[in-house]
Amino acid sequence: MDPKVSKADQALRKILGEKRLKGVEDRRVASEVFDQNTLETLYKLANRGYLNLLKGAISTGKEANVFKGVHEEGNFLAVKIYRINTSDFKKMQYYIQGDPRFKVRTTNKRQLVFTWVNKEYRNLKRSYEAGIKVPKPILAKNNVLLMEFIGDEEGNPAPLLINKPPDNPDKAFKSLLKSIKKLYYDAKLVHGDLSAFNVLNYEEKMVIIDMSQSLVVDHPLSRELLERDLANIALYFKKFGISKTIEELKLEIYN
Numbered sequence: 200m201d202p203k204v205s206k207a208d209q210a211l212r213k214i215l216g217e218k219r220l221k222g223v224e225d226r227r228v229a230s231e232v233f234d235q236n237t238l239e240t241l242y243k244l245a246n247r248g249y250l251n252l253l254k255g256a257i258s259t260g261k262e263a264n265v266f267k268g269v270h271e272e273g274n275f276l277a278v279k280i281y282r283i284n285t286s287d288f289k290k291m292q293y294y295i296q297g298d299p300r301f302k303v304r305t306t307n308k309r310q311l312v313f314t315w316v317n318k319e320y321r322n323l324k325r326s327y328e329a330g331i332k333v334p335k336p337i338l339a340k341n342n343v344l345l346m347e348f349i350g351d352e353e354g355n356p357a358p359l360l361i362n363k364p365p366d367n368p369d370k371a372f373k374s375l376l377k378s379i380k381k382l383y384y385d386a387k388l389v390h391g392d393l394s395a396f397n398v399l400n401y402e403e404k405m406v407i408i409d410m411s412q413s414l415v416v417d418h419p420l421s422r423e424l425l426e427r428d429l430a431n432i433a434l435y436f437k438k439f440g441i442s443k444t445i446e447e448l449k450l451e452i453y454n
């Protein structure tokens with residue numbers, strides 16, 4: 200037997216547990232996400248003790264799928280797996296260029312996605328260490344990012360802000376602005392894709408996610424993207440009667 204296939208098979212069994220891939224939909228997602236290389240990466244992570252089991256998908260997006268992983272009994276983690284083929288390489292290259300942390304110039308697509316995943320890991324780490332509410336990153340390996348699972352003890356993931364409006368919009372708005380400011384001055388980052396689609400409402404705490412595109416403040420695009428983030432947040436909170444202009448928000452951040 201081809202040793203690669205059996206290795207992948209072993210990985211699949213180990214990571215997906217016994218009741219693996221029953222539905223057609225599951226199988227479609229699996230074949231799309233778990234190419235040979237990804238399986239091997241997951242296998243290594245399992246062998247190194249980072250991951251015991253992959254449960255269902257929390258989200259199947261354009262570029263990445265997020266799964267609920269189990270480390271030890273009752274200890275969940277979020278497993279974000281980037282697909283190589285459907286990645287937006289132009290966007291990745293555009294954001295990576297101009298970021299002094301990444302000197303590598305590559306046209307190798309796989310390598311570019313790996314750098315992108317590493318960038319998300321480092322952005323989360325910087326933010327987490329600056330005390331901003333983001334999932335604590337655990338490890339980035341190839342196209343797989345392991346991070347803290349944001350959700351309840353039974354393993355239900357926190358809803359997105361867009362799907363679960365805040366009980367106290369004023370408080371949520373202030374908390375997000377505070378995070379944006381801390382991100383800018385303490386972590387020296389701009390999120391770059393902030394909106395109610397990239398904030399989890401975890402028991403009324405605003406947790407910012409999805410930081411692969413986040414930029415260092417001295418990146419030439421950072422101001423423009425910060426202002427877009429502010430505009431998105433202002434627009435979302437407008438429907439709760441919070442009407443701050445972009446100019447007012449800019450003053451709050453830059454002062």
Ligand SMILES: Nc1ncnc2c1ncn2[C@@H]1O[C@H](COP(=O)(O)OP(=O)(O)OP(=O)(O)O)[C@@H](O)[C@H]1O
Pocket residue numbers: 257258259260261262263264265277279334346347348349350356357359396397408409410
């Ligand atoms: N740490 C986490 N804990 C719980 N749920 C998470 C976590 N990270 C992500 N999710 C869930 O997975 C979804 C997708 O995550 P994320 O926003 O990071 O990926 P994405 O790059 O937006 O994917 P795409 O844009 O391709 O849809 C989120 O909307 C959220 O529901």
Ligand SMILES: [Mg+2]
Pocket residue numbers: 396397409
């Ligand atoms: Mg997202």
